[in-house]
Amino acid sequence: MTRYRGYLIDLDGTLYRGREVIPSGLEFVRRLEELGIPYLFFTNNSSRRPDQVAEKLRTFGYAAEGSQVVTSAVATAQHLKRDPEVSSVYAIGENGLITALHEAGLDWREDRPDAVIVGIDRGFHYEKMKTACLAIRAGARFFGTNGDLVLPTEEGLTPGNGSLCTGIASATGVDPVFIGKPEPPILEFALQRLGTSRSETLIVGDNLSTDILAGVKGGVDSLLVFSGVTTPEESRRSSIQATHTVDDLKDWDFI
Structure with missing residues (x-):
C-alpha cells in the first residue's frame, strides 16, 4: 500500500534547475506513473499558461499535460x-x-x-x-x-x-x-483538482518558505528535497519543518 494517494510537485529546484533536468526527478515521476498515483505539477509561476508549463516539462523528458499543471495564475483566476x-x-x-x-x-x-x-x-x-x-x-x-x-x-x-x-x-x-504558495487558496484549488484529501496528499518541493510552509499552513504533509533553494543546515535552523526530508528524490520510499 502506498503512503500517499496524491502528490503535488514543485518544479524549479525539484524537477529541474534552470535549464538542466534533475535525473532523479524524472525517475520520481515515472515511479508515480508506474504505481498509478495521481499527481499535479504545483507552481507559483504566473507568467506561463499551464500548456506552456507542460511544454517546458516535456523538453526535460516529463510526460506532462496542461491539465496536470496548477499555476498561481489559474488558482488566482478561479x-x-x-x-x-x-x-x-x-x-x-x-x-x-x-x-x-x-x-x-x-x-x-x-x-x-x-x-x-x-x-x-x-x-x-x-x-x-x-x-x-x-x-x-x-x-x-x-x-x-x-x-x-x-x-x-x-x-x-x-x-x-x-x-x-x-x-x-x-x-x-x-x-x-x-493566492499562491504558501497561502491556502492555491492548495485548496490543487486538492480539488487532484481529488485527494489533505491526509492522503504529499507536497514535494525544495523551498521551506513556499512549498513546505504551504503544507504547514494547509495541514498537508510535505517532503523537502535538498536539490534546490533550501540547504540541510537552513532546514535544521528553521522554525518551518517538513514532515519528511531527503537529500535526493531517489531516496524517497513510496511504499
Whole structure:
C-alpha cells in the first residue's frame, strides 16, 4: 500500500534547475506513473499558461499535460471567479495570468475595477503601477498571484512578483491578498483538482518558505528535497519543518 494517494510537485529546484533536468526527478515521476498515483505539477509561476508549463516539462523528458499543471495564475483566476463581489478586474501580468482571467470570464477594465491583480510582469512600468494604485485607492481589492520577492535566474536573483506588490502596497497603504504558495487558496484549488484529501496528499518541493510552509499552513504533509533553494543546515535552523526530508528524490520510499 502506498503512503500517499496524491502528490503535488514543485518544479524549479525539484524537477529541474534552470535549464538542466534533475535525473532523479524524472525517475520520481515515472515511479508515480508506474504505481498509478495521481499527481499535479504545483507552481507559483504566473507568467506561463499551464500548456506552456507542460511544454517546458516535456523538453526535460516529463510526460506532462496542461491539465496536470496548477499555476498561481489559474488558482488566482478561479478564486476570483468564485467571489461574488468580483466581476471586473485590472491586472498587471504576463500571458499566463491574462489568459487565466479571461478564461474565468472576468471583465477587464482600468476604470474602477472590483479588483486589482498583480503577477510577475517583466514589462512593468510606471503607468501600470499608477493605474493599479488609483484603482486600489478608489476601493478595488488588491490580490497578488504570489509573494515571492526574488526569482532565481541564470543572472542571479532578480525581482519577483512580491517586489512589485510591495511597491504598490507602499503607494496605497493596502496589503495584497496572496493566492499562491504558501497561502491556502492555491492548495485548496490543487486538492480539488487532484481529488485527494489533505491526509492522503504529499507536497514535494525544495523551498521551506513556499512549498513546505504551504503544507504547514494547509495541514498537508510535505517532503523537502535538498536539490534546490533550501540547504540541510537552513532546514535544521528553521522554525518551518517538513514532515519528511531527503537529500535526493531517489531516496524517497513510496511504499
